[in-house]
Each structure stands twice: as C-alpha cells, then as structure tokens.
Amino acid sequence: xxxxxxxxxxxxxxxxxxxxxxxxxxxxxxxxxxxxxxxxxxxxxxxxxxxxxxxxxxxxxxxxxxxxxxxxxxxxxxxxxxxxxxxxxxxxxxxxxxxxxxxxxxxxxxxxxxx
Amino acid sequence: xxxxxxxxxxxxxxxxxxxxxxxxxxxxxxxxxxxxxxxxxxxxxxxxxxxxxxxxxxxxxxxxxxxxxxxxxxxxxxxxxxxxxxxxxxxxxxxxxxxxxxxxxxxxxxxxxx
Numbered sequence: 001x002x003x004x005x006x007x008x009x010x011x012x013x014x015x016x017x018x019x020x021x022x023x024x025x026x027x028x029x030x031x032x033x034x035x036x037x038x039x040x041x042x043x044x045x046x047x048x049x050x051x052x053x054x055x056x057x058x059x060x061x062x063x064x065x066x067x068x069x070x071x072x073x074x075x076x077x078x079x080x081x082x083x084x085x086x087x088x089x090x091x092x093x094x095x096x097x098x099x100x101x102x103x104x105x106x107x108x109x110x111x112x113x114x115x
Numbered sequence: 116x117x118x119x120x121x122x123x124x125x126x127x128x129x130x131x132x133x134x135x136x137x138x139x140x141x142x143x144x145x146x147x148x149x150x151x152x153x154x155x156x157x158x159x160x161x162x163x164x165x166x167x168x169x170x171x172x173x174x175x176x177x178x179x180x181x182x183x184x185x186x187x188x189x190x191x192x193x194x195x196x197x198x199x200x201x202x203x204x205x206x207x208x209x210x211x212x213x214x215x216x217x218x219x220x221x222x223x224x225x226x227x228x229x
Contacts, residue, residue: 045220104158
C-alpha cells in the first residue's frame with residue numbers, strides 16, 4: 001500500500017522568510033513518481049513538479065526547490081523568499097510504478113505567509 | 116493552453132437525488148480520473164477510466180457511483196442517490212498515455228447535499 005505523510009498541518013512565516021514543507025512517503029514499488037500540487041484559496045489544484053524515483057537530482061525553479069532523498073523516503077519542498085501569493089495548501093502525492101496510475105495524496109500543509 | 120473543464124462549478128442538491136458532474140478532458144488525453152476532497156481534508160482517488168472502461172476504483176466508489184464517457188469528449192460522474200457525506204469538491208483529471216503520468220486537474224465541482 002502507498003502512503004504519503006505531511007506531518008506539518010499548518011505553517012505560518014513572515015514574508016521573505018524561507019520555508020520548507022516536508023513530505024515522507026511509503027511504497028513497495030521500486031519505480032514510482034512523486035508530485036507536489038498547490039491549492040490556492042480559489043480551490044483548484046496546480047501542478048508544481050513531478051519526479052521519478054530514479055532521478056534523485058534536486059531541482060530548482062525560481063524560488064522553489066525540491067530535495068528528493070530516497071534513503072529517507074522524503075521529498076521536501078522549499079520556498080525561498082516567500083511571498084503572500086505563496087499562501088495556499090500544498091499537497092505531496094505519489095503514484096505507482098506504471099504510467100497513469102492513481103495519485104495518492106498526503107493530507108496537505110496549509111502555508112500562510114504573513115505580510 | 117488546453118485545460119480540463121468541469122461543470123457546474125457548484126451544485127446543490129437534496130439528499131436522495133441523483134447528480135451528474137460533467138468534465139471535458141483535454142482532447143488528446145486517454146486516461147481520465149475522478150477525485151474527491153471533503154472540505155478541509157485530503158484529495159482522495161475515486162476512479163480511473165481508460166479505453167471506455169474503469170481501470171481502478173477505490174472503496175469510496177460504491178454502487179451509488181458510476182462513470183461514463185458518453186460522446187467521446189465528456190466524462191461524467193453520476194451519484195445515484197446522494198447522501199450528506201457526499202458533500203465535497205469533485206475534481207476531474209486527465210492524462211496522456213505513456214509513463215509520464217502528469218495528470219491535469221479541472222477546477223472542481225463543489226457538491227453540497229442538503
């Protein structure tokens with residue numbers, strides 16, 4: 001069975017601070033995909049990143065960066081120099097080895113950026 | 116940029132009534148999904164659909180639920196007799212074939228059962 005744990009329910013930081021959202025996953029598959037989605041107050045799910053289990057390179061996209069560590073089954077997400085527009089719920093998700101499998105989501109972390 | 120659309124954006128219904136939630140996936144996509152998010156909770160998988168049949172369904176997807184792709188463009192979720200606990204946001208998603216598995220989500224339909 002697959003499981004995604006986001007232990008941080010809510011985080012508040014002051015604007016311009018850096019913040020890291022944690023994600024720990026469990027799977028028996030040797031090949032899998034990890035994702036981060038953003039859900040702003042308007043409710044839609046915005047895709048941020050996909051990473052497959054063979055690619056442990058960290059990725060940076062602007063103020064966003066992701067740290068994938070297979071040894072600890074973690075896929076953490078860091079926002080540098082946070083902005084008020086980053087306020088949202090962030091979900092980590094996992095899918096099984098084959099393409100087009102269902103996504104298993106974590107419970108989400110509500111991030112509030114205080115101006 | 117192509118996107119998944121869903122109608123209606125908000126549906127209010129009485130308990131016991133049937134509802135149909137509609138989705139128009141991205142046109143060249145072959146895999147379709149429904150997910151549900153009860154207010155304040157995580158997003159949960161309901162069902163996946165490929166080649167005109169259900170690929171996988173969750174425990175939530177019981178006999179009250181059905182999916183259909185009636186005309187090659189729409190993808191619908193029907194709830195036969197709604198219960199209070201069906202109140203949630205319902206997201207449709209679609210994906211191309213292959214191993215990439217990037218699912219594109221629609222904006223969601225908020226279902227309120229009174």
